[in-house]
Amino acid sequence: MIIKAFILRHAVLTYYALVFAISWGGMLIAVGPAGFLGTTYDARVLAQFVYVAALAGPAVAGIVMTYLVDGPAGFRGILSRLGKWRVSLRWYVVALLLAPLLTTAILYMLSLSSDAFLPAIVTTNDWIGIVLTGVALGLVVCFFEELGWTGFGTPTLRKRHGIFATGIFMGLLWGLWHLPLFSASASMSGTIAPALYVAVLLFSFLPPYRVLMIWVYDRTHSLLVVMLMHASLTAGQLILVPPAISGASIVAFDITFAAALWIMVAMIAFANGGRLSLAEIPAQRLHEDESSNDHYPLAAYPS
Secondary structure: OHHHHHHHHOHHHHHHHHHHHHHHHHHHHHHHHHHHOOOOOOHHHHHHHHHHHHHHHHHHHHHHHHHHHHOHHHHHHHHHHHOOOOOOHHHHHHHHHHHHHHHHHHHHHHOOOOHHHOOHHHHOOOHHHHHHHHHHHHHHHHHHHHHHHHHHHHHHHOOOOOHHHHHHHHHHHHHHHOHHHHHHHHHHOOOOOHHHHHHHHHHOOHHHHHHHHHHHHHHHOOHHHHHHHHHHHHHHHHHHOOOOOOOHHHHHHHHHHHHHHHHHHHHHHHHOOOOOOOOOOOHHHHHHHHHOOOOOOHHHOOO
């Protein structure tokens, strides 16, 4: 009973502890300390186990915590949000096109200084293969990650915090969660300090993008739409960002991408009277309605 009370009182802390224990623990077991830090690993092991372990963390922790905190009603709430596809078309446009269009615009802008920034899909001879791979990986990644990040993490944090605070907190931990997957990239930092290089990869654009994802979720309350927004980011990065750029080049892209996202966050807040959250429905009530599997009044969401 003491453990259950602690879990209920510190649901978010427990969730993230489980996420990191499962993901990082699984990766550590798969490749050992050297592989975990990105210094050496067997590529076949990496492909077979590391990404499976990584993706298992958010999903498994989300399922476990949903059951412990909300019981069967929590699962019904997740399924309801996952199946909620009847939202305004403009939210699908935002979810599917924001990241790819912004990525393309920035790459073409940077390509004015170097052809190395030309989008990968433009310079490759196998654009079909790149697109199919990017879309497939984007869909797999978004499903398993958002089953936990948005399935459990977002509504739990939104009970007490606004969109901005929730997005910053989740965005920073989202970046940290990727550390073992990006640590090997430090060897490609070039003239940039390895620690700074990895920090930019992990923490530059993920926090503002997570803020925007939670903003979209606040308006649609659709887990499906948020998953598609995550998929478009992952697929867009794989399809568009040239794999050959590294060092100062990728830092320049990531920082520019992050700046553009922060400008969008600021514009949305300015247009909404200085806030990102909806004023009509308190976050506490949103979560309570969801747990009871009720449908939200359409008038509460701008269409």
